[in-house]
Amino acid sequence: MVATDEELVVKSMAGDVESFNQLVLRWERPIYALAYRVIGRDEDARDVVQQTFLRAFRALPGFKGQAKFSSWLYRIALNLCRDWIRRKKRTPLVEMPEGIDVVELASEQGPAESIEDLVARQEMSRIVAEGMKKLPEEQRTAIVLKEYHGLTFQEIADLQGCPLSTVKTRLYQGLTVLRRHLESQGMTKFESGKGP
Amino acid sequence: MSIKFTCDDKATLVAYLYGEIDAATRQAVDDHLAQCAACASEVTALGETRSGLGLWAPPDVELDFQIVKKSELPPSNVLRPARWWKDVPAWAQAAAAVLVVAAGLSIANLQVTSGPNGLSVRTGWMSQQPVAAALSEPFDGAAVEQRVERALVSLEQQLRTEIRSVNAETTGTAPRGTADEATVRRVQQLLAEAEQRNQRQLAARFVELTRDLNLQRRADLMNVKRVVNSFAGAYDERLMRQSQMINNVIRVSSTPQ
Numbered sequence: 001m002v003a004t005d006e007e008l009v010v011k012s013m014a015g016d017v018e019s020f021n022q023l024v025l026r027w028e029r030p031i032y033a034l035a036y037r038v039i040g041r042d043e044d045a046r047d048v049v050q051q052t053f054l055r056a057f058r059a060l061p062g063f064k065g066q067a068k069f070s071s072w073l074y075r076i077a078l079n080l081c082r083d084w085i086r087r088k089k090r091t092p093l094v095e096m097p098e099g100i101d102v103v104e105l106a107s108e109q110g111p112a113e114s115i116e117d118l119v120a121r122q123e124m125s126r127i128v129a130e131g132m133k134k135l136p137e138e139q140r141t142a143i144v145l146k147e148y149h150g151l152t153f154q155e156i157a158d159l160q161g162c163p164l165s166t167v168k169t170r171l172y173q174g175l176t177v178l179r180r181h182l183e184s185q186g187m188t189k190f191e192s193g194k195g196p
Numbered sequence: 197m198s199i200k201f202t203c204d205d206k207a208t209l210v211a212y213l214y215g216e217i218d219a220a221t222r223q224a225v226d227d228h229l230a231q232c233a234a235c236a237s238e239v240t241a242l243g244e245t246r247s248g249l250g251l252w253a254p255p256d257v258e259l260d261f262q263i264v265k266k267s268e269l270p271p272s273n274v275l276r277p278a279r280w281w282k283d284v285p286a287w288a289q290a291a292a293a294v295l296v297v298a299a300g301l302s303i304a305n306l307q308v309t310s311g312p313n314g315l316s317v318r319t320g321w322m323s324q325q326p327v328a329a330a331l332s333e334p335f336d337g338a339a340v341e342q343r344v345e346r347a348l349v350s351l352e353q354q355l356r357t358e359i360r361s362v363n364a365e366t367t368g369t370a371p372r373g374t375a376d377e378a379t380v381r382r383v384q385q386l387l388a389e390a391e392q393r394n395q396r397q398l399a400a401r402f403v404e405l406t407r408d409l410n411l412q413r414r415a416d417l418m419n420v421k422r423v424v425n426s427f428a429g430a431y432d433e434r435l436m437r438q439s440q441m442i443n444n445v446i447r448v449s450s451t452p453q
Contacts, residue, residue, distance in 0.1 A: 036254040128252040168207040179245040
């Protein structure tokens, strides 16, 4: 039976490092994805992940369990991302992963998708990343938390320290700017299956 | 009391978009969208924008972070990775092994000296055989053994000559006394012991060398096998992709425009 986060947290607080490492294993990828999408740089996102877990480990005795462990981690990671953006004093750069091989992508997508479709998909991914880069940090973070991490409006409001209505406004404004960007690039139809 | 949705209520529109809305409000939005083309178009466009977001994925990276207690780290880990030698190329490891063997063999070399304090026989670094020279020659166990033997014979002859000349100086033509014979026997015994010791050391070093070489050979074979397997796998994979690509191209080109 798989231990819950809460159980692992209790064991970790009792000094069981292995339990904490299980939490790391469980959450490192979502935290990395969050940091990567907010910061836009692979290496810095890795640093954020490392710092997040180090901070969490050190602050574990102070974790009272008022929030979910994952929310607590998200908060630490977002604070680190914010620090990073402030320190660098620049908007995040969104780097596309290097060495993307269309042929490799083709093998992942299966025979139903043509090379043209794959190239188009890669190009669309780049355009989306560019559009996200244009957004203010608050809007981008709200969209990332909602779209990729499935947080509720209230959870995002708690993490961002703002009213629930502000979260909705940020999402609306962010999506609208993104929509214009995509339209300006000739992108209107997508087939990734996401929708209301 | 019925809920009314208006065009400028973007917060409710977002809630509708993400499905975080109660049934009554959802119905109100649905009713509005059925009548307002602008709002309906906006909802569709925002939905498509959300679909576009699904195309953006972070790179698939290896993370494997772990919290490790400092006390659990061996001291060597502070300064270098535990398996630091894995980064050393095979040729460098081989060179290091040759260096160790050469050093061992040079230790086994015999050194016999005679001086005012008498005769001394010992093993150690020979001044005539620097390490660099030993390294420059390919290792040949038989040659080393022969060299040691030649040195021993030469030294024995030299000693006999010296003893004879000393006897001639002190006793003229008198026959050798029992003391001289005992000295010679002693020297011969020392030489024999030294030779036996050298042979034992050489044998031990050969055993070590053979064992090390066998281990290295097995490790290399395993590495080669692993690399060959990975190449074979990659090749098969590439072949499959190319085949898929060709199929795709054929399919696309055969599709009427």
